[in-house]
Amino acid sequence: MNIFREIPPTAGIPLEAGDFLSLLPVVKYKGSLEDDFKNYLSAPYAQVTYSGTAAFYIILESLKKLSSKKTVIIPSFICPLIPLAIKRAGLNVLVCDINKDNFDFDRAQLEKLCSKNNDLLAIIATHLAGIPVDLDFIRGMAKKEKIFVIEDCAQAQGAIYKDKKVGTIGDLSFFSLCRGKGLTIYEGGVITGKTEYAKIINQNIKDIEKGNFSSETLKIIELFGYWIFYRPLLFWLVFKAPQVFWELQGNLEKASIEYFTIDFPLHKVSSFRKKIGHFSFSRLDKEIDGQRKKAVYYIEALKDTAGIKIIRESREAQANYPFLTLIFDDPAKRNKAFKLFRNSGLGISRIYLSAITDYEYLKSITGDQEAPNARYLAERHITLSTSTFLKNSELDYIAKRIKEL
Helix, strand or coil: CCCCCCCCCCCCCCCHHHHCCCCCCCCCCCCHHHHHHHHCCCCCCEEEEEEHHHHHHHHHHHCCCCCCCCCCEEEECCCEEEEEHHHHCCCCCEEECCCCCCCCEEEHHHHHHHHCCEEEEEEEEHHHHHHHCHHHHHHHHHHHCCCCEEEEEECCCEECCCCCCCCCCCEEEECCCCCCCCCCCEEEEEECCCHHHHHHHHHHHHHCECCHHHHHHHHHHHHHHHHHHHCCHHHHHHHHHHHHHHHHHHCCCCCCCCCCCCCCEEEECCCCHHHHHHHHHHHHHHHHHHHHHHHHHHHHHHCCCEEEEECCCCCEEEECCCEEEEEEECHHHHHHHHHCCCCCCCCCCCCCCCHHHHHHHHHHHHCCCCCHHHHHHHHHEEEEECCCCCCCCHHHHHHHHHHHH
């Protein structure tokens, strides 16, 4: 077990001392984090929230005022916080399976669900692993059935679909500014959307998000902690050590940070943390370029390897690749690969443990719906980190060992 060098499994942007020094009163600055997102995305509207989950929840509460429909379609391979937010908003979850070899919806199943349900409020288009999904098809289905499209861009800062950045194509969208997800303020989110929804979103933010001094103080302390510990020589202490602890307790969901509760926080974000995000925003494109180069290296090195499928961007899209996902044709081979790299400190990981329908603590929300394709993917995939901390020699080693399997 390597406790002296641990690579983060996703490509977060490290904070720099200059980000904090920029807060000194003598430093003048223009703009805001909201302005950064509007300018970067060419979006007419953007608002920062406490988290990506809070952003999604506020969107749902806003749509409830525009429609009496109660059901939200989600993909079968998605963060457990998504169904929890839907439940908290008093809405119903309808799961649509993805494809076996990528993160797009199973088209036939989505068409069937949309045509046979008159209570559909929205479809969640999730750009998982930073790879834009087929938004043309989703928007076509939504328009036909008069359903809202919400883009889940939690892992997709800077990704592009048909010359437009994700977060500007659906009716409303949300991003995550959580630690390890590209640009970060330790915990945060952003809502983007069409101008016509700005007024109702702003009102809901005012009604829902309240100040919480103790919570925000803790987040500022944790943000300083991120600056200190988000580096290979210290990351083991805050990431791997808790993971090992929960694994020894037999709790894989907590070990993988996939156990959540419905009472997620909904507090205001301080101007301090927003300023940190604003000053680090200028490094976003450079970091994404580095992530893409690492992903391309993996793709070229592994493209002809038997028994492996690489989930990659379509010809119409440009992924930001916070990690690259491999699917093995045999679960035993995946398990062998995962075991091989488990204690290497090289950031080899998984996206989620299970299909969203297979989490026991979510059964009361997802019901008895089946998702065989998501289950297939969950059992066969690993992720390769594209972290800025990875050395070329480590990329070579990872690719070589995978090919040797």
